[in-house]
Amino acid sequence: MASVQQARQHRSLPGFGLTLGFTLFYLSILVLLPLSMVFVKSSGLSWGEFLGVVTEKRVMASYRLSFGTAFTASVINLVFGILIAWVFVRYHFPFRRLLDGLIDLPFALPTAVAGIALTTLYAEQGRLGQFIPMKIVYTPIGITIALVFIGLPFVVRMVQPVLQGLEKELEEASYMMGASRLQTFRKIIFPEILPAALTGFALTFARALGEYGSVVFIAGNMPMKTEITPLIIMTKLEQYDYAGATAIAVVMLILSFILLLCINGLQWWTSRKILEN
Template identity: 70%
Template sequence: MAYLKKIKMKKHGPLPGFGLSLGFTVFYISLLVLLPLSMIFINSFAAPWSKIWQTITEPRVVASYRLSIGASLVAAAINAVFGVLISWVLVRYRFPGRKIIDGLVDLPFALPTAIAGIALTTLYTEQGWIGQFLSFKVAFTPLGITLALTFIGLPFVVRTVQPVLQNVNKELEEASESLGATRVQTFIKVIFPELIPAILTGFALAFARALGEYGSVVFIAGNMPMKTEITPLLIMTKLEQYDYAGATAIAAVMLIFSFILLLILNLLQWWTNRKFA
């Protein structure tokens, strides 16, 4: 009887039937994700197509696309490199203050983004604690925007790579070393392939978070049109002017680009999983 019960639980699972579970999942995602996103496109098409095209191709708006997308990609790439390094140190080494550093990684999650922006601006202005010693400007430049986006995106990479690194089979590393491989060769040939899907996931999360960031960037950016004006700020400006169709049109462009890039990253992650399986 116990064996038959085990087979029955294995066949049907502890949750309700597939149809009911799938229906609830689709309903929940539609209510929280698909319905709000669909309203962006509905509001966008409320205006004539000529006006929408004029809004999304305006030079000021195109410059904001270039800045927001470029800075987000650079920040996510920086986090992909240093996030792996921080994860490696936290997982593979034991030292005084390790738990404190591990907790500080999550600080950008808990810290209000406006406070982070004010703090970074105070540090990196020409009279700031760090900015006064630099020979180049950081605040009110694209470099400052990238710095802010790097700050808020770091935890995504660390928390994605860290558990994967903890579960890497150390016996494979020992076997690699016993066969004469150096530490660098062991990392490249044995460990790094295991981390690639997690790194891509962390990169995608950090990029998506940076692309829509507003609070931590608006203070350090300077908001100069055609130079340091980000797309979320333009959307807020349109909303303050009661131009809801223009705001949603710009938001729709960013949404489409984000979806395409995340789809590419997911396909790349699927390909790497198959290749290194």
Template identity: 65%
Template sequence: MLPLSRALLRRHSVLPGFDLALGFTLLYLSLIVLLPLSAAFMKTATMTWPAFWDAVTSPRVLASYQLTFSASLAAALLNVAFGLVIAWVLVRYDFPGKRLVDALVDLPFALPTAVAGITLTALYAENGWIGQHLPFKVSFTPLGVFVALLFIGLPFVVRTLQPVLEDLSQEFEEAAATLGADRWQTFRRVILPILAPALLTGFALAFARALGEYGSVIFIAGNLPLVSEITPLMIISKLEQHDVAGATAIAVVMLLLSFVLLLVINGLQAWTRQRQGQ
């Protein structure tokens, strides 16, 4: 009777079977992810090695790599710190306007990137509401790129941490306090190890989002050669010059570097979960 019941359950299940679901998953990923990536690699393969090397190591392209990866890394790290504070406040405290603050976190998700870039440029320009009070220049500098990447990456960290904090029982903190731990020791030895996988996930999402950002950065960066040009801009510039192979070459380098960095981050996540399990 038991095998018959299982067969009937599979036959009358609302969800599709494993074979159908797996086939649909592979087909969808192939059309949306693998096919475009394969096209980039195949187009790059039409170049000779000297042409490829010249395309991906020109001074402007190297400067764009440095700015893109350094600004993305710095923005993701800072977002992890402030995102943790914001998520903690939203989960652990009740205050007037809490729902409004919670909704504002999602603003970078809903706001078109071009609108975000124009708004940030207007705010941080030398005569802007914020920029006119600053002793240094933000718009049209690498610092402007950093500010834009902070803006678009924060929600990824906050939304990744919130569910984990909501499930985190305060009994752990009470037990640590009972054993004589102060607040800093409780956070460092009890809370932080539990949040570590979520922090790494939020960092990876914010970092990956920042690497490919274009719309919100292009306006505030100023796009000065060798100073504030990002790598996505170099790809667009190659396409506007009808140099498709050069554009795909730069894109392939970005893809490989991003893949290696994300692989390292995923390895750290797995190592952290293994330590927690032990």
């Protein structure tokens, strides 16, 4: 009895049982229960009907477009997000704080406004589109640009604190030992920021995969060409085909979970390697 009381006294979080129960209840109401309804609603279809809906040519084309553009945009944001975070942390220049604050603008800006603005800008007769030889609007390129816009803050905000916490003495020691700037970045800096960069990549990919408002205007929504999966789900809902919409949503949910699980596994493996070294 005494040992149990001592264990309770030494818990770092008082009332752990109560707080854990509240956390699980909160997550169940907001996350698990709504997601379970997707599976329940799609269960009204037979296995053959389910496969017929989720493997339809139009739907398969939307999978390729959604996942392809989301992955491309995430890779672009991964590269340039690290570069932008590096500039904001390591250099001081006029209006740096203002530009740093503008990074968060896609979080505050309604996605529909972003879609309209990008469409107006990159249209063939737009302010910028008229000088670009290739067509941007109503193509996968335009979709990728929209996804890059809404996902950029994730990588920057994940990498920036890590760069700020790095000890400059390590870099100076590397330079004193004869290492070049590229070698120092590759051997010392990059391994430190890699877990945070992968987290930003995963967040960007998840956001891009489910994005609707900023993409629907610039995509053109042409079946088999520029029609994203969230739009097909919305179309089926408007047609009162709830079972078909939830069936496609189930596929997106499972594929997204698998990809994010792989990314998180890679992040865990990278962090473990860094600790071992």
